Ligand SMILES: [Zn+2]
């Protein structure tokens with residue numbers, strides 16, 4: 139099932155040699171698993187036709203809703219440095235571990251994880267997870283039931299909680315992405331390219347009308363409807379996908395699967411902030427590029443977000459950012475004319 143994904147991402151399929159020793163007897167009777175696996179097979183086959191969705195889902199297994207963009211580095215640190223050290227055993231042992239973690243975190247794609255690990259897709263996945271912006275496909279959540287971005291969930295509770303003056307930034311981002319009630323110059327139609335949620339909360343007075351007009355609403359959410367099968371011969375048929383009921387993302391009793399032998403101490407390593415920086419830059423850039431003018435919030439002055447301004451000044455950003463630049467330029471021109479007028483008056 140992962141072969142098309144290998145092909146798409148330029149990775150070589152490497153199947154391990156079967157070994158005669160060291161095998162483990164499965165705890166649950168395997169014959170009990172066959173019927174459900176056979177039932178799921180058509181879904182796995184359909185899924186494998188979309189390498190982007192497969193990669194997004196595998197990488198998304200390490201995404202977590204509660205982790206904001208500025209803590210991605212610390213969150214990934216144990217996985218990248220301690221679990222996948224490569225020193226504790228063979229590289230294959232590492233990938234087996236990765237598949238186990240993936241299967242525990244996303245039980246409904248566990249078969250996909252086993253396939254990814256045995257066929258040698260793991261290094262590709264790790265390479266992409268390591269960055270703050272793994273590949274993200276908006277179809278992956280409705281097709282698999284595995285949420286993989288904060289935009290996949292509607293959140294819970296009222297939009298303003300505890301203090302009516304504040305709204306969480308993930309909610310600001312979600313509301314900006316809704317189709318606007320009234321036309322404005324903002325353009326948030328595409329989803330952010332990083333799955334990690336923006337940190338912190340915004341003052342509602344700093345938010346656009348697109349956001350504040352929903353403060354008293356019940357939560358809004360997008361629902362996936364269907365896709366069309368368009369065969370060369372015959373009529374188009376609609377397919378509603380895997381499941382419309384929410385699926386738990388974590389296996390209930392993961393300790394049943396793992397034999398914890400003894401605590402292990404690890405060599406201390408300096409924290410690598412690259413993933414946090416990339417995720418933060420990406421998620422705040424989405425807000426800035428699609429918005430209008432300079433955001434009033436002081437977080438945009440942060441050193442980690444400096445690149446947004448550098449890009450803007452050098453004029454590297456195309457498209458929507460171009461409009462902002464021309465607006466900015468128009469403002470400076472007006473200023474100059476006014477200065478000139480006052481100097482000649
Ligand atoms: Zn509303």
Ligand SMILES: [Zn+2]
Nearest residue numbers: 358359360361
């Ligand atoms: Zn609904």
